[in-house]
Amino acid sequence: RQMALHFATGQSFVGLQPVRPLKSLIIQAENDDQDEAEMCRGVVSGSGFTPEQLQSAGPFILHYREQVNTGSRFFSATVRPLISDVKPDLLFIDPILAYLGGDQNSQEVVGGWLRNWLNPVLAESNCGVVVVHHTAKLTRQKLKDGWGAGDYGYLGAGSAEFANWSRAILSLVPTGVHGIYELHAPKRGRRLSWTDSDGATPTTKKMISHSRTGGQIHWHEAKGEELSFVGPNPTNGNPIPAMDLFLSIFPNLNQVKSPREGLQTSDEIRNAFVKNGWKRDSYAGLRDEALKQNRIDLI
Numbered sequence: 001r002q003m004a005l006h007f008a009t010g011q012s013f014v015g016l017q018p019v020r021p022l023k024s025l026i027i028q029a030e031n032d033d034q035d036e037a038e039m040c041r042g043v044v045s046g047s048g049f050t051p052e053q054l055q056s057a058g059p060f061i062l063h064y065r066e067q068v069n070t071g072s073r074f075f076s077a078t079v080r081p082l083i084s085d086v087k088p089d090l091l092f093i094d095p096i097l098a099y100l101g102g103d104q105n106s107q108e109v110v111g112g113w114l115r116n117w118l119n120p121v122l123a124e125s126n127c128g129v130v131v132v133h134h135t136a137k138l139t140r141q142k143l144k145d146g147w148g149a150g151d152y153g154y155l156g157a158g159s160a161e162f163a164n165w166s167r168a169i170l171s172l173v174p175t176g177v178h179g180i181y182e183l184h185a186p187k188r189g190r191r192l193s194w195t196d197s198d199g200a201t202p203t204t205k206k207m208i209s210h211s212r213t214g215g216q217i218h219w220h221e222a223k224g225e226e227l228s229f230v231g232p233n234p235t236n237g238n239p240i241p242a243m244d245l246f247l248s249i250f251p252n253l254n255q256v257k258s259p260r261e262g263l264q265t266s267d268e269i270r271n272a273f274v275k276n277g278w279k280r281d282s283y284a285g286l287r288d289e290a291l292k293q294n295r296i297d298l299i
Helices: 001-009 031-047 051-060 070-084 107-125 149-154 161-165 224-229 243-249 266-275 282-293
Strands: 023-026 061-065 090-093 130-133 169-174 180-187 205-210 220-221
Touching: 001 023, 001 031, 001 051, 001 061, 001 090, 001 169, 023 070, 031 061, 051 061, 061 070, 070 107, 107 130, 107 161, 149 180
Parallel strands: 023 061, 023 090, 090 130
Antiparallel strands: 169 180, 180 205, 205 220
């Protein structure tokens, strides 16, 4: 939703720059009207756009909820009529598994849906598409040390045909810190001309953060203090955040050895950890590492 809003005003979204204001058609299956309204309010609240910009963007964003048609019927009864009526520049399909109508692990099913049904519609209408696809369950253990940029193109659940068909891919990867993610552009990412924090080194990765402000459902590039919560290599398989940050949040853990000296028990630390917005799996890894280093003594 936020990408569509930014693109409707011709402005970039986390490093993705449209060539001009774009009209978007969003076909989705998972949100009712109240969910959509909440997301739209949250996106608008955090956008910083003027009332004039928001008013001009309105006709460029159209939502449609489809919960019945799948497979070929999805295209004949839903996609083609809507595209003919709306004439969008960009079609969002969210998520693809709601409309696939077959086995996500089958190259024949996935390839047929993408190449033989979706591609002709796009060519006929001169329309681009953003296909939203869920990853398999990701854990820090599954994100292997030494992964190359291209490896992140195959995080989607099911057939490799999802990645093979795509002209470009964006993969959202958890860092272990609540609300902060790595956004990878593993396929054709160099064409985005992203650079590292020094402004000169080319990269295909950005750190992005979800707003922590109440009422905002909003993404932005993570900067400054936010990045201090994430270790230097979030996907290298090491505990995230760094041990020194763990101890800076709970400084009494560095010396405490007695059950009665401050925050001490496993439950107390876990609850404080989660209260600060960090994921439980990150807490467990850091706790085990702290115990191994004899930095803490839990009861």
